[in-house]
Amino acid sequence: MTKIQITTIILIIAYIIWEIAIRIWSPEANIRVDLLFIYPVLIVMIIISLVQKFKKS
Numbered sequence: 343m344t345k346i347q348i349t350t351i352i353l354i355i356a357y358i359i360w361e362i363a364i365r366i367w368s369p370e371a372n373i374r375v376d377l378l379f380i381y382p383v384l385i386v387m388i389i390i391s392l393v394q395k396f397k398k399s
Contacts, residue, residue, distance in 0.1 A: 344394055350387040357384060 357380060364371060 344391075346387070346394060347391045350384075350391040353384060353387055 360376075360380070364374075
């Protein structure tokens with residue numbers, strides 16, 4: 343595993359924890375501005391990780 347892939351896994355785990363925290367402490371949050379930053383970062387990291395994975399194969 344590369345450092346990018348490990349970082350991607352850590353980011354996904356952190357996102358899951360963040361979502362659980364938001365649902366527990368702020369269930370009335372309808373408009374989520376934080377997702378405008380989180381989703382693009384996660385998508386880019388996942389794409390880079392997948393490209394690395396398939397280039398090695």
